Amino acid sequence: MVCSGFCGRLLQLLLVLSPLACTSAGPDDAFAKFESWLRTNGATIGDVEFKSQNGLRGGYANKDLKVQDVILEIPQRLLITADMGKTETDTGKAMLAALEAGDLMRFERGLIYTTVYVLTDRVNPNSSAYCAHVCARAVCVPRYLPFYNILPADYDNMPITWGPDKLAWLEGSYARVDAQHQQSSLRRAYDWILRVHPPFANLATFEEFTWAYAVARSRTFGVDIKGTQGGVQEALVPFADMFNHWLPCSVATGWSKERGVFSLRARAQIAAGEEICTSYGQRQKRDFLQSFGFILEDNFEKGRCIELVGLDETVGPRPGDCEDDTELEFTIDADDAEVTRKLQLLRAMPTTWHPGGPFWSIEPGAHGSVRVAMNGRREGAFGNALTLARIACANAQELTDLESRGWQGMHGRLTAALNSQNEACALGRLVQLTEAYIHAFPTTLEEDVELFNSGTLAPYSERRNALVVVMTDKRMLDDILDLVDGALLCLPQADRQQHCYSIDSEEQRRWDVVVGSRPAVRELLQVYCGSVAAAVAYREECHKALHARHCHFFLVAMTAACHTLQFSAWGHRPPPVDVRQSPVMRQL
Numbered sequence: 001m002v003c004s005g006f007c008g009r010l011l012q013l014l015l016v017l018s019p020l021a022c023t024s025a026g027p028d029d030a031f032a033k034f035e036s037w038l039r040t041n042g043a044t045i046g047d048v049e050f051k052s053q054n055g056l057r058g059g060y061a062n063k064d065l066k067v068q069d070v071i072l073e074i075p076q077r078l079l080i081t082a083d084m085g086k087t088e089t090d091t092g093k094a095m096l097a098a099l100e101a102g103d104l105m106r107f108e109r110g111l112i113y114t115t116v117y118v119l120t121d122r123v124n125p126n127s128s129a130y131c132a133h134v135c136a137r138a139v140c141v142p143r144y145l146p147f148y149n150i151l152p153a154d155y156d157n158m159p160i161t162w163g164p165d166k167l168a169w170l171e172g173s174y175a176r177v178d179a180q181h182q183q184s185s186l187r188r189a190y191d192w193i194l195r196v197h198p199p200f201a202n203l204a205t206f207e208e209f210t211w212a213y214a215v216a217r218s219r220t221f222g223v224d225i226k227g228t229q230g231g232v233q234e235a236l237v238p239f240a241d242m243f244n245h246w247l248p249c250s251v252a253t254g255w256s257k258e259r260g261v262f263s264l265r266a267r268a269q270i271a272a273g274e275e276i277c278t279s280y281g282q283r284q285k286r287d288f289l290q291s292f293g294f295i296l297e298d299n300f301e302k303g304r305c306i307e308l309v310g311l312d313e314t315v316g317p318r319p320g321d322c323e324d325d326t327e328l329e330f331t332i333d334a335d336d337a338e339v340t341r342k343l344q345l346l347r348a349m350p351t352t353w354h355p356g357g358p359f360w361s362i363e364p365g366a367h368g369s370v371r372v373a374m375n376g377r378r379e380g381a382f383g384n385a386l387t388l389a390r391i392a393c394a395n396a397q398e399l400t401d402l403e404s405r406g407w408q409g410m411h412g413r414l415t416a417a418l419n420s421q422n423e424a425c426a427l428g429r430l431v432q433l434t435e436a437y438i439h440a441f442p443t444t445l446e447e448d449v450e451l452f453n454s455g456t457l458a459p460y461s462e463r464r465n466a467l468v469v470v471m472t473d474k475r476m477l478d479d480i481l482d483l484v485d486g487a488l489l490c491l492p493q494a495d496r497q498q499h500c501y502s503i504d505s506e507e508q509r510r511w512d513v514v515v516g517s518r519p520a521v522r523e524l525l526q527v528y529c530g531s532v533a534a535a536v537a538y539r540e541e542c543h544k545a546l547h548a549r550h551c552h553f554f555l556v557a558m559t560a561a562c563h564t565l566q567f568s569a570w571g572h573r574p575p576p577v578d579v580r581q582s583p584v585m586r587q588l
Contacts, residue, residue, distance in 0.1 A: 030149045037146035038239060044073040044261075048276060050242060055460065058244045058275045065270040071251055072240055072264040079262065080144060080236040081225060082110040085117030092116050094197035103196070107189040110234035114216040116193070118236075119204040122148055147238045155214035157293030157462055160186065169466035172441030173473040174327040175286045182290065186213060218292045223255045223262060237262045245292070246277035253278055284324040285472050295465050325375040326476040328433055330388040338399055342391055345399070346370060349407055376479030376521035382528070383414035389426035390418060398422055414528060420492050420536045427491070430484045438477050445474040483521040483528075489513045490525075490533035 035045060047062040048071055065071070086092040092113055099105065121142045142148065155161050159170070159179035170176035190209045193200050204212065219241035220234040240253065240262060252267045270276060280288070285295045332342045349370070370388055374381035387410045394402055398418050402410065410416045417423045448471045451457070457464040490510045510529040517525050 030146075034146045034150045034238070038074070038078065041078050042075040043078060043239070044070060045239065046071045048072070053275075056244070058277075059242060061270045061272055061274050061276055063272045065266045067266055067268060069266045069270075070263065071266060071276060073259075073261040074237050074240055074263075076225065076260050076262075078144075078238055079223065079225075080114060080117055081223065082113040082233045082235070083225075085113035085115070085120075089116055089120040091120060091193060091197045091200045091203070095193060098196040105189075105192050107185070107192070111213060111216045111220065112189055112193075114220060114234050114236060115209065115212040116200075118144075118148070118212045118215060119208065123203045144238070147236075151215060155211060155218070155293060157465070158214050158218065159290055159466075160214060160217075161210060162462075166462060166466070169463060170470060172437070173470045175289065175466075175469045175473065177329075178286070178290060178327075186210060221253065221262070224257065225255060235262075240264060240278070243276055243278045245280040245288075246275075247279055247282070249277045249279040250274070251276055251278055286324070286469050289465055289469055293465075294460065295468055297468055323375060323377060324472045324476060325373045325378070325381070326437075326473045326480075327371045327373045328385060328430075328437065328480075330370045330372065330385075330392065330433070332392055336392075338394070338396060341399055341403075342394070345391060345403060346388075350411060374480060375476045376483040377524055379414055379524055379527060380412040382483070382524060383412040383416070385430060386414065386423075386426055387411065387416065389429045390416070390422055392429055393422050393425035394418070415532050415535070417532050417536050423532070423536055424488065424491055427484050427488045431481065431488070434477055434481045434484065438474065438481070441470070441474060445471060445478070448474070479518075479520050482518050483525055486513050486517045486521065486525045487528050487533065490529035491536065492533075 031050070038045065046069065047065065048059050049062055050057060050059050052058075053060075086096055095113075095116070121144055159167070159175065160182050162179060167176055167179060170179065186209070187206065190206050216234065216236065219236055221237050221240065222232045223235040223237070224232050225235065243251075243264075250266065250268055250270050251264045253262070253264050255261075256263050264276075264278070280292060283291070285297075288295045332339050332346070336342060372381060372385045372388065374385055390410075391399070391402060401418060405416070448467060452464075452467055452471065457467065490513050510533060514522060514526045514529055
């Protein structure tokens with residue numbers, strides 16, 4: 001019998017599906033059948049092979065590759081997109097209907113819809129229509145079964161799957177808070193899906209749902225395929241998701257609208273035997289662990305995290321920032337006399353998930369909880385943290401001032417100080433908050449370093465990864481504490497008796513603080529001490545000096561200095577000052 005057309009393609013597909021064959025197959029055979037399935041469906045696989053080296057599996061060039069050589073092309077029919085979960089499954093349709101009816105459930109829609117499709121296709125293959133008689137029995141084949149067969153059986157390396165025993169490794173670190181938040185968010189998403197579509201319970205337990213979500217989170221790409229919402233959507237791209245990460249990476253990845261394929265091409269010459277790496281994005285250690293289950297122990301420093309993206313060879317390197325940070329969570333005291341006004345002001349704050357930007361915690365019942373990702377080097381993050389602390393410290397009059405400015409005048413603005421008293425209170429709250437985080441760790445940094453250097457932790461192990469993340473958090477908190485302590489030293493001295501003093505000596509005092517700081521925070525401390533603290537000091541001291549008759553010889557210089565610094569504290573360029581027209585000069 002000769003099979004042709006759809007029947008021939010179907011039988012050819014069934015023959016490469018190891019779980020449905022009459023004999024069992026090993027991992028290598030499953031991968032060979034996976035590659036055959038890809039090629040049968042139009043994929044182009046270049047001169048690359050996957051093998052293990054130094055305990056890690058990766059893709060390696062079989063021959064020398066030139067710039068723009070095709071490494072891989074995967075057609076759209078082999079992609080699993082978020083839209084497929086939304087429009088091709090009963091569960092996805094029920095979820096969409098609930099949302100369109102006004103349900104306000106919040107979840108990572110692209111990843112969750114992708115998760116729903118994977119689980120539906122694996123468990124309920126009748127929806128794929130790939131059915132035939134194989135080995136004398138009727139069999140319905142999941143559409144992407146060869147792909148599922150080569151996926152990891154578990155994702156125990158990702159904290160989203162960790163139980164209390166492993167999460168204890170992260171005790172005191174924000175990584176633990178983040179992991180628990182993700183676990184609870186995923187649980188809420190699963191429970192919500194069961195409410196809007198109860199039959200989903202027959203497709204997946206919560207553990208299976210977590211496994212499929214880990215697949216989606218660690219392996220999806222953003223692909224510019226127009227979907228129901230338009231724009232880029234998450235997509236699983238079989239084979240392309242198997243390459244390891246490194247920056248700068250040796251290949252360009254992207255969607256070719258003209259050809260309808262997801263493509264990997266060489267961005268630089270790749271020698272035979274060299275590993276081919278893609279980019280997982282510009283990330284820090286905690287993000288790598290949460291999203292992919294590994295970390296880079298020696299993460300890139302500022303300015304050295306370079307990402308090469310896209311298929312357009314005319315687009316050059318994009319400098320990045322893979323600096324690590326930690327997250328501080330701010331709340332308004334429940335017994336604060338102005339708690340209602342302060343919470344209203346915080347709720348009007350523009351929020352973002354971008355590193356260094358504040359965002360509201362979406363945990364139900366959170367009382368004015370705002371998190372800020374920061375270290376001792378990001379000016380915008382320090383400005384955001386100070387803004388929140390300034391609000392927390394504000395009295396009624398200062399709060400009115402903040403409300404009149406609006407968030408445009410405060411958001412991320414290091415220079416939006418109110419006065420020395422409020423600024424000292426804000427910095428003091430940052431010190432207390434940072435010290436509380438440091439004391440929450442069950443071990444010291446010195447003890448962690450000793451364990452790390454003991455040789456008892458296996459490379460790439462979950463325990464070692466967790467320890468590195470905790471050590472990084474502690475170092476970030478030390479940097480923040482040094483930065484804030486230095487900033488406090490740069491504020492006006494409370495016991496200063498003279499109204500008239502040497503501007504040079506005050507500048508020298510602040511400069512001494514900066515020079516004496518650790519290199520990790522010196523640059524940002526210099527910005528703060530040279531602008532915010534100086535402006536606050538000069539505005540207040542000049543105001544006193546301008547009303548002190550025994551300081552006449554300082555009036556001209558102080559008037560100009562006060563005028564200039566008053567504007568610099570607000571971040572504007574001041575207009576020229578004619579001191580002869582100063583109200584003080586006219587009085588004289």
